[in-house]
Amino acid sequence: MSRPLIDFGTAAGDYARHRPGFPDVFFDHVRCYGVGVAGQRVVDLGTGTGTLARGFAARGCDAVGLDPSPEMLREAVALSHAAGLSVAYVRAWAETTGLRAGVFDLVCAGQCWHWFDRPRAAAEAARLLHRGGCVLIAYFTYLSEPGTLGAASEAIVLGHNPTWPLAGSDGRAPRFAADLTGAGLAHVDTFELDMAITMSHEAWRGRLRACNGVFTMPPEKVAAFDADLAALLAERYPEPLMVPHRLFGIVGKKGDAQS
Numbered sequence: 001m002s003r004p005l006i007d008f009g010t011a012a013g014d015y016a017r018h019r020p021g022f023p024d025v026f027f028d029h030v031r032c033y034g035v036g037v038a039g040q041r042v043v044d045l046g047t048g049t050g051t052l053a054r055g056f057a058a059r060g061c062d063a064v065g066l067d068p069s070p071e072m073l074r075e076a077v078a079l080s081h082a083a084g085l086s087v088a089y090v091r092a093w094a095e096t097t098g099l100r101a102g103v104f105d106l107v108c109a110g111q112c113w114h115w116f117d118r119p120r121a122a123a124e125a126a127r128l129l130h131r132g133g134c135v136l137i138a139y140f141t142y143l144s145e146p147g148t149l150g151a152a153s154e155a156i157v158l159g160h161n162p163t164w165p166l167a168g169s170d171g172r173a174p175r176f177a178a179d180l181t182g183a184g185l186a187h188v189d190t191f192e193l194d195m196a197i198t199m200s201h202e203a204w205r206g207r208l209r210a211c212n213g214v215f216t217m218p219p220e221k222v223a224a225f226d227a228d229l230a231a232l233l234a235e236r237y238p239e240p241l242m243v244p245h246r247l248f249g250i251v252g253k254k255g256d257a258q259s
Contacts, residue, residue, distance in 0.1 A: 018206025
């Protein structure tokens with residue numbers, strides 16, 4: 001499978017400023033699987049601006065974040081420094097990390113598993129983990145059921161980019177569990193948590209500009225989309241916005257019998 005021909009670096013600034021990172025409730029929840037415990041060695045595949053790597057580092061983990069985009073990694077480094085956190089960032093692909101085998105307690109991937117060559121990424125995760133280590137695939141998605149702000153905003157995206165294939169996501173991807181079992185990992189659990197987060201007009205516009213259905217368009221079309229979204233918000237959605245989101249995760253484990 002070929003790698004996606006998308007330059008995420010063009011949206012790195014909006015990613016860093018406006019895409020909400022994984023909230024505290026997410027990190028609290030995954031601890032019930034023994035994930036994110038202080039002292040664990042964590043590698044975050046497709047780290048982007050480092051939201052998972054920083055979250056685990058803040059909880060005492062030794063975190064490494066990998067991403068192929070230099071622009072994303074620059075934002076990740078800046079955000080880690082601003083938070084006073086030590087995270088090692090490396091430019092690498094999820095499928096070929098170049099890291100030592102069998103030394104990590106956790107391999108995680110947030111908001112990105114669908115972009116990977118998934119069987120190869122799952123095999124690489126299994127290689128990186130020691131016996132008993134865990135893999136965590138996670139998403140934090142705004143919801144777009146009919147009548148929601150998400151649906152109204154995506155209608156504008158589709159007006160400017162009618163071939164965008166990822167509209168209407170419910171934030172769930174249970175099929176990815178098969179990627180883990182295909183790599184010999186045990187499927188421990190699949191979970192979801194729903195919540196609403198408060199956003200300003202500026203933050204929501206930035207969040208949508210950091211959507212792959214938008215930032216892949218030419219700059220003039222991005223500007224036209226942003227103006228249309230600003231007009232919709234001013235007309236129909238007073239601040240503060242309460243935007244429904246879904247946390248979704250899949251937890252796998254490398255068993256004692258696996259090499």
